[in-house]
Amino acid sequence: MASDGVATAGRILLEAAGRGQRALAEHEAKQVLAGYGFPVTRGILVASREEAARAAAEIGYPVVLKASSPDIPHKTEQGLVRLDLRDEAAALEAYDGISAALTGHPGAVLVQEMVAGRRELAMGMVRDPDFGPCVMFGLGGILTEILGDVAFRRAPLEPQDARDMMEEIRGRRILEAVRGMPAADRGLLAEMLVGLGRIGLDHEAMQEIDLNPVILAGARPVVADALIVLR
């Protein structure tokens, strides 16, 4: 996985810190991840209804509209993630609602591709007081909190550590070929887990990275939502 993202990430973190942000906006977080070669959803920041309509058409329906603001780490809980918008009318209605809620906060509306996939994973990095950056892997979406089915390893991770994490969770069969869905690309998942450890080691300024959900689009994992918390 590419590591030429160090400089990009450093710049984004520095700018965010300069603005007094405690977290990166989703769009910023995805730029950091893309710099490290993570598969992320395609997204365009928009500042008007016209831009929203144009972006949605360019990405192709169905789309997702979200608030991308460092002030709002938990967008779903506040109704600021609108999934599966199938036409311009739906996109514009969502745009109006989200931009109204953003009034008074930094950030913008993010128009994003809707990833088709029924399997959701979670992965992340947290800076532990004893062990420094530690990487998490587990079931994603609401199951993360309900089941707590996750595994951790301390960074830096060897590829074998990443493979062990995938074997360690109780829900490991989600990665196999099930119900007509192909087996997950474990090689790419392992690269992402190793990469999360490297990002944590590269950037002292990060306290936490939260990729949830990482959706399996067929075999391929795609980061659908990302949160990066600063120290």
Add this chain to the structure above:
Amino acid sequence: MGPPGTDFERIFHPRRLAIIGVSPEGGYGFGNGMLLACRAMGFTGDILPVNPKGGSFAGLPIYRSVEAIPGDIDFAIVAVPAPAVPEALEACRRKGAAGAEVITAGFGELGTPEGRALEQQIREIAAGGIRVVGPNCFGIYCPASGLTLLPGADLSRESGPVAFLSQSGGMSIDLAHLGKWMGLRFAKVVSFGNGADLREAELLRYLTDDPETGVIAMYVEGVADGAAFFAAIRDAARRKPVVVHKGGLSEAGGRAVVGHTASMGGSRAIWSGVLRQVNAVQVHDLEELAQACLAFSLLPPRTFRGISCIGGGGALGAAAGDAAEAYGIAVPAFPDDLRRRIEALLPRPGSSAVNPIDVANPFVPPAVLGPVLRLAATDDRVELQVLISLLYHYKSQARAMGVPVAGITPFAELAETVAGVTADTGKPVVLVLPDLKRGSDDRDVSGMMAEAREAFVAQGIPVFGEIGNALRSVGHVNAYYGRRDGF
């Protein structure tokens, strides 16, 4: 080994031992207690008590100061009040002691500025050239030299492969006593308390290279340097089994939690992940730790994927099957010809030899169990055998015959038989000895069970009280060697 200059040989096997804080009036102070305990243990070197008042205790002259001791000292036990500890340690350092253990409490653990300042003084003196165990600890137990823990006048003098590092003094003395009757034999036990100087990472490195240590166990609550600990335990576990009980795993409060990763990553999940990453064996209480150490110290260093299980009563067999499955161990059904040959040896009706083997009643004599075990071992899929022996039932026979239970229970013969089977077949036999009659009207049974255990332990046979504990321990052995050696 530790940094250059640390002479662990003089620390664990001192020939001249100063005990600072021995009262000439006697009493139950720590200094007097340690002196009597070391003597009771038959400590092999010279014991040199120190107290400014002078006088004598237990027939030994008390020196008025460390300086006043003629000749050198190797190690010191410091049991003076906390404010006097730095001066005593400094005197030991000047006298050329390699190390000292500070039993006294009242340092950093108080959380007061005074306590922290005193502990900092200890650290500074240590940096000047003496290694310190403690403060706020129970010290070192080393069966080879007779050095013993605080309330440890009657620990075993038999050495063995188990080393134990503990932040908790109580845990160290508990394991030393528990291990004595369970059959654990120790190389060294170190209760390091606050760990002002010597602590987990450096002691792990020492034990990794220590030829007397075959299994390292540890009780840890927190680490001083996570990176150093990680590197030390990873290197240790590549060489020998490391069994870890992490205490204080309730989720740490007060840390910033914004996203899911941090909320999932309390100390419990992170410690479990880290311990798996380095292939250390995580246990969840002292008994599990002791049982795992017993299995590691008495079983050969390999995995055991299939077992036979021999016992009385169908439910025991079912319990064995369930427990085995939980740890990924197979209980393969025997082929018909082998089953028939085993059944021909067993009392009929009521027995069955499919595997698990139900021997039908608890009074099947060792002369029959031996051949049954030997036949079961002929199945290539069987790599280890579990024998469940309900010796307590002999109480009913003893009562009927009007004789003492210890007199008619054939544990000595069974121990000989089992040891012979293990030696001849190369497949270890693990004994499960349920101890279910423990009331005050069954003290004769308790006594017999203790003797029986000793007989098995003397033959190097691992004994567990329950089938689940036995298989969990074998499961730990499998997990460790399976990952280390890659199968």
